[in-house]
Amino acid sequence: MSVMILKGCICWSLNPDQLETVENGFLVVENGLVEGVYRELPEKFRTLPVTDYTDKLILPGMTDLHIHAPQFPYRGLGMDLELLAWLEAYAFPEEAKYADIEYADRAYEIFTEHLLHSETTRASIFATLHVPATLLLMDKLEKTGLITYVGKVNMDRNSPEILTESSAQKSAKATEQWIRQVRERGYQRTKPILTPRFTPSCSDELMYRLRDLQLQYDLPLQSHLSENRGEVAWVKELCPDTSFYGEAYEQFGLFGGDHPCIMAHCVYSSEEEEELMKKNGVFIAHSPESNMNVASGIAPISRYLDHGLKVGLATDVAGGSHESMFRAMQHALQASKLRWRLVDETIRPLTFERAFYIATMGGGEFFGKVGSFMPGYAFDALVMDDANLKHPQPLTVRERLERLIYLADRTNLQAKYADGKKILG
């Protein structure tokens, strides 16, 4: 049995509304799983070596539940359009470049290097429709030690010719070949996830075929949902027989239920859509910065949590500008306050506890028992040194944590663990 003991200022969620902190306590990990957190180290562990992070903050690693790897090169650029025009002007032309494996190599090298040095330990990632580039991305991610789902994107309609698969059959076939190649490569940390881009870019036939692949290969699925009013109206036009956007996936069996499912955004989900997400255990990937940058709006995250839906946090690069999950937490808090003030005062703003929860446990749950330091959770952790954030008086661990979320940059990350293994520092 392998045991690892870390000493430091430990912070973790118990649930959306409870955040625990222990100042210079001990975190015990057995065989990659958290055994417990202690103020004083129990007798039986006292002969074992301790990794000393005294005065450093130790947090659960964060799960970025929605990020577009190929859009990373234009992060922070082209923030002047709404979603559909933005896809046409920026996202699609950039993604088309990944037909060129050398471009993909350069670009994905930058992406994986940044993700490794971010607060993210796990992520669910969109690639492009290109199989070779997607496999290359998975190779690179596997080497980092990060735990990820990666999706080869499907899109066979309503997209520029240069970024459209020529038939549903060809799209499904390429997807199956990709799945098989992934299996052959035997990744330990990098898994495939079905990724129909969104309803407007996937024909009915393609959706049926993806459902067949899901059943055959037992795969989770990720897509986009109810992000922007124009998009919602377009889906209504494309799917006249559905009464809400989520049904456009549900009608093919691609909306959770028997297989795990992530839907990004959910800014404009109706009550019925919310009900179905709850029933089917769909994970909502809340992407607050992206929803600001492309002027989509603000999702009612406190309501989703109050109603018991599954919510994780996401950067949604390059709708979001930055891979930092701390920044995503800031944006989630700020957006929720503006929604409360400007849209609906019956839905209270997110608390700090809830923002921390969705960044850690909320999205972590997509990967199993992940995102907390409760016993039995996979050991994913960040060690943060906040010594450069000077203060004229002592602060509690909880205060240091809150401040860190607003003020840290990547120089504060001292070490990082994923699934029991040290991957950085």
Added chain:
Amino acid sequence: MSVMILKGCICWSLNPDQLETVENGFLVVENGLVEGVYRELPEKFRTLPVTDYTDKLILPGMTDLHIHAPQFPYRGLGMDLELLAWLEAYAFPEEAKYADIEYADRAYEIFTEHLLHSETTRASIFATLHVPATLLLMDKLEKTGLITYVGKVNMDRNSPEILTESSAQKSAKATEQWIRQVRERGYQRTKPILTPRFTPSCSDELMYRLRDLQLQYDLPLQSHLSENRGEVAWVKELCPDTSFYGEAYEQFGLFGGDHPCIMAHCVYSSEEEEELMKKNGVFIAHSPESNMNVASGIAPISRYLDHGLKVGLATDVAGGSHESMFRAMQHALQASKLRWRLVDETIRPLTFERAFYIATMGGGEFFGKVGSFMPGYAFDALVMDDANLKHPQPLTVRERLERLIYLADRTNLQAKYADGKKILG
């Protein structure tokens, strides 16, 4: 005559809607003022030494038009209340500590060190009501080379006893003593500014006395205006004879006109208030992150610019969490998009050009010809190294600038100049 020549990728505003960039051009400074920007160095300067910032970005220094120095210690903390409750719970207790000069020394040392390493070259700063601590802050700022206005705060009502001056007369007298001591110290870069906190905390008598001091000592003034709905309603109660908040200052002659004036926030300014600000040349200090964090709302900045009002950008630490003006630009852009989407689609979102303008020229104008590289402007500049922001393809200077605003942290700042003098790097 002293001449300085810098080579680099130069970016500057001409007006709210025009941003110029020159790739690896030359910026010539004569006696601390910009002489011109050139693609090729003119003959007459060719024998002079050139400071080589090839491939680095050279931008005008930024003006933070509203920041509370004593609140810096709790930046990123206590973001769970609205303005008036937030003042009671966090701001006032922290500010009360500055009666202790040793605490002030520790805290202001941290503040000035951070401001020096930020993107700010000029700022208009609130201190506290304490004269010794305010002078100490001014001493420290003077040494940094930054150009600032600093205000000893006035407050003689509706505040906790520990942070209330016992009479209007005593408040005014302390202010006059402070002004005289400032004059005696002969600062070159640090100037006093009258600073009644806001209408709720200043009696009529105090306002009259401050007007007398303004006329006697020829001083500008800064305060808060129409930040939060509860505050606006309170002012209406306190000043039943006024028809809008701005009149509560105007009735004492403290709302611009014959003396320069900064009003922070202006989230809920009425049409009449806007008219009067325009007529009196009042500078609006837009504080978008603070307006999110304490759930105030979003100011209609595009409308103010369209109507020809004077607008500068501000971090408003500690309502804002961070001293970075780049982050303030991000927040300004994001907030304006949400306002357009959620509140009023007739007021278009800020463009990148406008956000850059308010951060540089807009607020810079409070200090004179400041915040641009047009001929005759004071030479305030930032030299930014963005080499760590990797990209798989070449970018234009304009693209690099936009990306930098979203992605930079303080490690990207290589050098800084204020009023013709190098103060960092």
